[in-house]
Amino acid sequence: MEHTTGDSMNAAVEGWRDELAAQGGLTAEIRRELEGHLQDCMAGFQKLGLSEFESFQMARQRMGQPKQLGTEFNKAMKTNSPWSRTLIFGAWAIFAVSFFLPALNGARGFSCALLQPTFWQGALQGDSFSIHYEFLTLANLLMLASPLLFIGFSGNARVLRWVHFTAMAAAMLVCGFVLRLLMSPDVSAKKLEIGCFLWAFSFVLVYMAALFQLHALRKNAVQTHA
Secondary structure (H helix, E strand, C coil): CHHHHHHHHHHHHHHHHHHHHCCCCCCHHHHHHHHHHHHHHHHHHHHCCCCHHHHHHHHHHHHCCHHHHHHHHHHHCCCCCCCHHHHHHHHHHHHHHHCCCEEECCEEHHHHHHHHHHHHHHHHCCCHHHHHHHHHHHHHHHHHHHHHHHHHCCCCHHHHHHHHHHHHHHHHHHHHHHHHHHCCCCHHHHCECHHHHHHHHHHHHHHHHHHHHHHHHHHHHHHHHC
16 A cells, blocks of 8 residues: 555656756746755644655645746746846947948958858868868847847747757857957958957857756746745
8 A cells, every 4th residue: 555655655756857848938947946955845744743645745735836936927027137238239239330341451341251162162072170160050040039038038938948059159259250360370351440359359258148948937937835
């Protein structure tokens, strides 16, 4: 009987975990915190003489249904970091402006895109610098989408975590390209003007915006949990 009860208990806990995992707004970190809170509640009820399974049922009732928990956390996590929105729109504005400032030795920033066919041929021939240039298109697409991602998913930690890591990768990709230009033996390639540096800096701001927003979500989650 005890073995059957133990199996039922394990199945009940696993079912509760699965229901939590189905709530898109609850990250793995938040789910662990909620499970820890559940265990604490169960321990309190067991001290009052209730069985393990009865304690689980009471603790679950006190905490609320997983769907309700997901809804409450999603509502609580709508608060934006006071810095994130400013940084993301600042990054996008700087990115846009950089296309209208000299970027490479007297050429305007947007003129660099006209070199796409030349670099594409180099990429097909295996030239690493040309391949690096082609990958910058992905970074620029992320920048163009970043305001929409922040507006539409400001309370979704999973999406923001993806934005955070992709923004970090994009910033490294762009800054690495600028560094390669600066280290190039070609003297003309080293004559970078302000537009190029503003372009690179805009990606750093996107990374910082995602970092601030994730921090705000974690802080909000802790306050909600408390």
